[in-house]
Amino acid sequence: MLPRLQDKKELPSDRLFDFFQTQILTVSAKLGLLGDVEQLNVAGDGTPVVTASHTRSKSTCDCRAQGIATCHHGRIYSQPDCDSGWDSHREKHFTGYHLYMISACDSPYDLPIYPRLNLASCHDSVSFVVSWVEFSQRFTLGAVDKMLLDAAHDAASIYHLIDHHQVEPIIDLNNRSKNHTKKGSDIQISSEGVPICPIGKKMKPNGYDHSQNRQKWRCPLACGTSNSCQTPCSSAVYGRTYHTHSKDNLRLFPKTSRETEKWKAIYSRRTSIERSNKREKIDYHLESGKHRSTMMWYVRIFGIMMCQHIDAWYAHRKKELAFLREQIVA
16 A cells, blocks of 8 residues: 555544444344445545535634724634535535545435535545545445545546555546547547447447456457457457557556446445435435534534434334333233
């Protein structure tokens, strides 16, 4: 691991997460509510948390009392790690935090795993880098297999950061360009990372070669001895084949091709993080807190996360508990 990623910096919220991991996450893992903890699939996303109508601060001088309207003296902020950001859902600016949450996306109850409060002006991609490194250093219940993210995280450095932790990134593409990329042959690469044959057809994924770490593609019009192409570019009975290597471009050529049903099935679980954030903000009224310190906001967030897990425990064992209740009454 890179030296900067290996150094673990102690955080004030560590004691809360240690308690949450040992007393709450452990129980959920034993009940199978997080999915396969040995090959855990997780999703990440940010959401705005409004803490006040404006930034809270007080002056360090008496300029106002002296009638001086324009003052450039320093001010004391009660929440220095809050600032103003843009809420794209509400379409307005807000003052508060940018909460980045990581959840178990294979959980049938969309259970959260790790929260991180950032400045409201922080972009999802920046918040992810901080949250992912901290989460990787602190999560000890199992191994993460795949990380599911939306197109806001579509940056080459994020792919390499996740791959550096031996985790497969499953990230939607943010198509910056619709142009094809020319290679040193008659094959072109689309903006989605799919090889385009000489007649302009998308080639079909045909499996992944783990020994060579490459994706195999074949002619879309050839199938065994049958070839419906009027101008075939290969004399092979099997049809034209082409390989793309993840090492050449991890963003365009992921381990699991975006053209496969497997990738689409995995990525469809990314919305679990949005449902988890909805529960925290709507069902548990996260933003109703009137706290004036980050410490109390972390306490509130972890308390809500514990409630989410306890609700899942009850729902998971509801029939068993009802049976036991009947036995006691009888």
